[in-house]
Structure formats: structure tokens, C-alpha cells
Amino acid sequence: MFFQKDIETMPRKQLEELQLERLKWTVDYCYKNVPFYTKKLDEAGVTADKIKSLEDIRYIPPTTKADLRDNYPFGLFAKPMKEIVRIHASSGTTGKPTVVGYTKHDLDIWSDCMARICTAAGATSDDIVQISFGYGMFTGALGLHYGLEKIGATVIPNSSGNTEKALMYMRDFGTTALVATPSYALYMCETAKSLEYPMSDYKLKLGLFGSEGCTPEMRTQIENGWGLFATDNYGMSELMGPGVSGECRERNGLHFNEDFFLPEIVDSETLEAKPEGEYGELLVTTLTKEGIPLLRYRTRDITKLTYEPCKCGRTHARMEKVQGRSDDMLKIRGVNIFPSQIESVLISIDQVSPHYQLVVRREGFADTLEVQVELVDSSLLDSYGKIQQLQKDIGRKIQTVLGIQCKISIVEHGTIERFVGKAKRVVDLRKENK
Amino acid sequence: MxxxxxxxxxxxxxxxxxxxxxxxxxxxxxxxxxxxxxxxxxxxxxxxxxxxxxxxxxxxxxxxxxxxxxEVLVVEIEDTPGAFADAMAVLADNHISLEYAYAFLTPTIGKAYIIIRVEDNIGAAKILTDNGIKIVSQEEIV
CATH class of the missing domain: 3.30.2130.10 (VC0802-like)
Incomplete structure (x- = not known):
């Protein structure tokens, strides 16, 4: 199923011509309307005329999250507030929030992007969709909301929190699709199973998950628990919100909405372009955005791209699931570690819950990693030996994947925090010890 | 039993x-x-x-x-020297291994109770009772 088939299956040559034309427009538009870019492009000696091919994008200096913060709140807006019709902001957990503004045209394109992704995932006007992202300044909920309304689905703007009530709506309204973070979808499933209603009271058949990473193992667990088909979508508020890319039913990569967003994969240290199929940091240039256009925005997400057309017929580039964030990456004793690697190990072990916490410490001159997991299999309480064996097994499996030893702590069920929004799995105590 | x-x-x-x-x-x-x-x-x-x-x-x-x-077995023995040794000897002679054990006493009644965890509760209980050692039931500890 397609929402805009002609664009989604556009031959690549034609798509690239469209991208080049829009890239030139964006460079010119940024130069003329955003003083930050006027200065930046002048310093780099780049004008729209210098962009003769898509590869010439490399002459443009990248934009970072810090640039958005430094220009808080509206410094990077390219339109006067009179034309801005919506404001969103990131959570700002690590400082001032990053603020973004949308024109009417931006919102229209956003809902088109979301409508394409929801349709590709299998949502139709027959679906009753419950949105369990938090509404508010976060882009997730409203992004999905408008896209789903555009395809004619019935939207339940349930928001996050109060899980038991959300489950009541699910049962009583016959909800067929769920929008949530993967970890919240899993938590909802845990809660549903603990209630007195049978799982057959729930009619979910599609999951539209995003806002945080989801390992294949976690996905399987969500699918088995709910009996649904899970899809991932990707985006970030700086670029627009969700709707940058998403999976079709083939689930062989996330289709980029390439007519609106130009992706690049670069080495996160040198910023040199990586060949197709190699992992690197994703940089994205907006191609039509009016409110806050961004040139080569550093997403910090590590992934890879393929330009092979998908079996579904779509020709737009596909990105692999995000492997981790270049700034989430933990460096422990010189080894690069992504929390997602540990998650894939834990989720394959039935005796513990999929919720976990990583604690990094510096003891003397060495970094140590502690992995805290919750025991759920009470049959192991028969003997210490069984629990110690479990600890050893987890430790060995993690060591195989990461290449370093870590301490496994078994903690009581329910003691690791559950997250409704993005899960925060890492506690790095090394900075405090300094 | x-x-x-x-x-x-x-x-x-x-x-x-x-x-x-x-x-x-x-x-x-x-x-x-x-x-x-x-x-x-x-x-x-x-x-x-x-x-x-x-x-x-x-x-x-x-x-x-x-x-x-x-499930565990609660074994009742006399609170006298040698009673515990005898009970353990019955288990050892029959090649029954203990996973763990703990005990409590009732000095006023003169009895000791050993709680034991073995692989085969029913089998062990039968062997112990056959050897004249009492196994306490659920009802008796309420």
C-alpha cells in the first residue's frame, strides 16, 4: 500500500534531480534568511551556485545540536513568528531544550511523511490507533496523530501514563494499532498480563514504534506478547519529528522520505563520506523546510544506507535500524559499547526481564561495567547455584558480544525504573569520581 | 508423609x-x-x-x-545426642543427597525438626518412615 505512490516509487535519477534542485533552494534559502547560516556559508565560501551535484554537499559545514542550543530559542528560524504556526521542543535533559518551529506548509509535509510511513507499515482507514506517546512539546504524539488522521484512521489521543486506563481503552474501543516506544509497549504487555482480562480481549495487530531503538529480540518479544506486527519509524524533532524514515511490511530497512530529507553517512570523527553499505553517522539536510531548515544536521545516530530498490517497490534509500548513538556510545577500557548490544543479549534470556541498567564506574585506573538485571523466573529460587549459574551465563554471553568482562547483578523484579518516553539505561559514574 | x-x-x-x-x-x-x-x-x-x-x-x-x-520434608527427631546422626545415616545409606537443610527445636516438647530439600521428596519420605523416622505434615506446622 502506498500513500503517494508516484513519489515513493520515483526512479532514482529523477529523485536525485529533485533533491539537487531542492538542495540548491535550501542553501540559498538558509543563506538569505538565517544569519547563522549566512556567516557559516560565507566562512566556508559556499553559495548555492557552487552546488552542482549532490556530492558537493560536502563543502557545506555541518550543523550540530549545540548550534540549536546556542541560538535558543528562535535564532535558527528562517521565517518570522507571524508565519510560524507550531512550536515543539526536545526534552532538554542535558541543557536548554532545542526549539523548532513549523510553517503551515511544514506541517502539511510532516503529515504527508507520517501518512506514507503509517501506510507502508500497514495502517489503513480501518484502523483504530491508540497513541501512547506523551502529547505536549515532544513531536512524537502529534506527528503520528496528524499522519494517521490524514489516512483516515481513528485516532485515540490517549497519551502516555496511566497504563491500566490505556489498556481499558484498548479492550473497550477495540484498538487495532499502537503507537508507543518499544519499551513502553513491552511494559504495557507486562501490565496487561497481570490484569484479570484475557489477552484475547485485545485486538492489536499493528505496532508503530519509535523514539528509541528496538533490538530484533525486543521486537520479537513485543510481537509474541501482543500478537501484533511491529514496525519501526525514525525521526527527531530537529529535523521535523517522526516521519523521517520508516519500515514497510518487508521490514528490510527504514525507507527515507528522500524527497524531503537528504541523508548522508559519514565517519563521525573525520566527517568523510562513507561508501554505501558502511556504518557511520547519519547527517540529514532538510530539502523543503521553511520554519527551521537545517544543513547537514549531525544526528549522532550510527547506521548505514542502501539505495537498492525495496521489494515493496519503493525506490527511496533505506537506512538500517540505528545501531547506537555516537554520543550514547560508552568507551570502557578502550572498547566501544552500545547499550543496544547488551539489550540484545538480555532479551534472549527468559529468566530475566528486558529492563536493565548499566552502571559504569572508575575503580583505580580501570573502568568497570555493571549490568543490573531483574530476576523474573522464580523457579530459580530453588537454589543459589541456579541463580549463580544464570549470572555466569549472562556474563559470558555479554563478554562474547562486547569483548569485555562485566559484573552481572541480579536485582529484584520491578526495581529497575520503567520509562514511558525514551529509556535511560546508562548511569556513568566516572565523571563524578574525577 | x-x-x-x-x-x-x-x-x-x-x-x-x-x-x-x-x-x-x-x-x-x-x-x-x-x-x-x-x-x-x-x-x-x-x-x-x-x-x-x-x-x-x-x-x-x-x-x-x-x-x-x-516442597521440602520436615523430619521430626528426638532432641537427644545421636538422633540427627541416625537420621542422616539413613539418607546417606540410601544415597540421598541434601541440597540444603535447616532446623528448629522445641525444647519444651523435647523434639527437633530438620527441614531438608532433596531431589525426590516422596522417595526420601518413604525411606525415612520405613526406618521409623517421622515426617511432619503441612497441617502439623500451621
Whole structure:
């Protein structure tokens, strides 16, 4: 199923011509309307005329999250507030929030992007969709909301929190699709199973998950628990919100909405372009955005791209699931570690819950990693030996994947925090010890 | 001659943990008949015989505590020198291994009770009773 088939299956040559034309427009538009870019492009000696091919994008200096913060709140807006019709902001957990503004045209394109992704995932006007992202300044909920309304689905703007009530709506309204973070979808499933209603009271058949990473193992667990088909979508508020890319039913990569967003994969240290199929940091240039256009925005997400057309017929580039964030990456004793690697190990072990916490410490001159997991299999309480064996097994499996030893702590069920929004799995105590 | 139900509770080695488990039981009106808790590093298993194991399991699970019910044998012996050695000899002679054991005494009655966990409860119970050693039933510890 397609929402805009002609664009989604556009031959690549034609798509690239469209991208080049829009890239030139964006460079010119940024130069003329955003003083930050006027200065930046002048310093780099780049004008729209210098962009003769898509590869010439490399002459443009990248934009970072810090640039958005430094220009808080509206410094990077390219339109006067009179034309801005919506404001969103990131959570700002690590400082001032990053603020973004949308024109009417931006919102229209956003809902088109979301409508394409929801349709590709299998949502139709027959679906009753419950949105369990938090509404508010976060882009997730409203992004999905408008896209789903555009395809004619019935939207339940349930928001996050109060899980038991959300489950009541699910049962009583016959909800067929769920929008949530993967970890919240899993938590909802845990809660549903603990209630007195049978799982057959729930009619979910599609999951539209995003806002945080989801390992294949976690996905399987969500699918088995709910009996649904899970899809991932990707985006970030700086670029627009969700709707940058998403999976079709083939689930062989996330289709980029390439007519609106130009992706690049670069080495996160040198910023040199990586060949197709190699992992690197994703940089994205907006191609039509009016409110806050961004040139080569550093997403910090590590992934890879393929330009092979998908079996579904779509020709737009596909990105692999995000492997981790270049700034989430933990460096422990010189080894690069992504929390997602540990998650894939834990989720394959039935005796513990999929919720976990990583604690990094510096003891003397060495970094140590502690992995805290919750025991759920009470049959192991028969003997210490069984629990110690479990600890050893987890430790060995993690060591195989990461290449370093870590301490496994078994903690009581329910003691690791559950997250409704993005899960925060890492506690790095090394900075405090300094 | 039936095995007795034992509650096993997972407890982290944290300040006040045992007290909170015991408090949940007390609030549920559950009386502790015997217990065992060995020293550990990060976590321990708190094992209990209680007056009402179903109730105990219910209140602990409601409090979100990981626990399970397992079957153990409660062996009654005389509180005299040699009685324990004799009982253990019966098990050893029949090649029955203990996974763990703990005990409680009732000096006023002159009896000692050993709680043992073995692989085959029914088999072990039969061997012990065949050798004149009494196995205590669930009803007797209420």
C-alpha cells in the first residue's frame, strides 16, 4: 500500500534531480534568511551556485545540536513568528531544550511523511490507533496523530501514563494499532498480563514504534506478547519529528522520505563520506523546510544506507535500524559499547526481564561495567547455584558480544525504573569520581 | 508423609530488606514457623515455613516480591545426642543427597525438626518412615 505512490516509487535519477534542485533552494534559502547560516556559508565560501551535484554537499559545514542550543530559542528560524504556526521542543535533559518551529506548509509535509510511513507499515482507514506517546512539546504524539488522521484512521489521543486506563481503552474501543516506544509497549504487555482480562480481549495487530531503538529480540518479544506486527519509524524533532524514515511490511530497512530529507553517512570523527553499505553517522539536510531548515544536521545516530530498490517497490534509500548513538556510545577500557548490544543479549534470556541498567564506574585506573538485571523466573529460587549459574551465563554471553568482562547483578523484579518516553539505561559514574 | 510447602524469597543484600519482607508477612497475619538465610554477597534466598503459605505467597507477590513455593520434608527427631546422626545415616545409606537443610527445636516438647530439600521428596519420605523416622505434615506446622 502506498500513500503517494508516484513519489515513493520515483526512479532514482529523477529523485536525485529533485533533491539537487531542492538542495540548491535550501542553501540559498538558509543563506538569505538565517544569519547563522549566512556567516557559516560565507566562512566556508559556499553559495548555492557552487552546488552542482549532490556530492558537493560536502563543502557545506555541518550543523550540530549545540548550534540549536546556542541560538535558543528562535535564532535558527528562517521565517518570522507571524508565519510560524507550531512550536515543539526536545526534552532538554542535558541543557536548554532545542526549539523548532513549523510553517503551515511544514506541517502539511510532516503529515504527508507520517501518512506514507503509517501506510507502508500497514495502517489503513480501518484502523483504530491508540497513541501512547506523551502529547505536549515532544513531536512524537502529534506527528503520528496528524499522519494517521490524514489516512483516515481513528485516532485515540490517549497519551502516555496511566497504563491500566490505556489498556481499558484498548479492550473497550477495540484498538487495532499502537503507537508507543518499544519499551513502553513491552511494559504495557507486562501490565496487561497481570490484569484479570484475557489477552484475547485485545485486538492489536499493528505496532508503530519509535523514539528509541528496538533490538530484533525486543521486537520479537513485543510481537509474541501482543500478537501484533511491529514496525519501526525514525525521526527527531530537529529535523521535523517522526516521519523521517520508516519500515514497510518487508521490514528490510527504514525507507527515507528522500524527497524531503537528504541523508548522508559519514565517519563521525573525520566527517568523510562513507561508501554505501558502511556504518557511520547519519547527517540529514532538510530539502523543503521553511520554519527551521537545517544543513547537514549531525544526528549522532550510527547506521548505514542502501539505495537498492525495496521489494515493496519503493525506490527511496533505506537506512538500517540505528545501531547506537555516537554520543550514547560508552568507551570502557578502550572498547566501544552500545547499550543496544547488551539489550540484545538480555532479551534472549527468559529468566530475566528486558529492563536493565548499566552502571559504569572508575575503580583505580580501570573502568568497570555493571549490568543490573531483574530476576523474573522464580523457579530459580530453588537454589543459589541456579541463580549463580544464570549470572555466569549472562556474563559470558555479554563478554562474547562486547569483548569485555562485566559484573552481572541480579536485582529484584520491578526495581529497575520503567520509562514511558525514551529509556535511560546508562548511569556513568566516572565523571563524578574525577 | 506429605512434603511441606516452603516459601523462597529473592532478597537483595540491601539495608532493611529482610525487615520489609517480614513486615509484609506480619501485615498479612502470617506467622513464621522456621526460617533460613545464609550469608551472601549481592543477594540471598530467604526460606520460610509459615502458618499459611498461600497467604504468604499472595501478600509477597502483591508487593511485587519475587518468590516461589517449593516442597521440602520436615523430619521430626528426638532432641537427644545421636538422633540427627541416625537420621542422616539413613539418607546417606540410601544415597540421598541434601541440597540444603535447616532446623528448629522445641525444647519444651523435647523434639527437633530438620527441614531438608532433596531431589525426590516422596522417595526420601518413604525411606525415612520405613526406618521409623517421622515426617511432619503441612497441617502439623500451621
Amino acid at each position: 506429605t512434603p511441606v510447602k516452603q516459601i523462597s524469597v529473592f532478597v537483595e543484600n540491601k539495608h532493611g530488606k529482610l525487615s520489609s519482607v517480614a513486615r509484609y508477612l506480619a501485615d498479612g497475619g502470617v506467622s513464621i514457623r522456621a526460617m533460613c538465610m545464609a550469608d551472601t554477597t549481592d543477594f540471598g534466598i530467604f526460606r520460610l515455613l509459615v502458618s499459611d503459605y498461600e497467604k504468604a505467597e499472595k501478600v509477597l507477590k502483591a508487593a511485587g516480591i519475587t518468590c516461589s513455593v517449593t
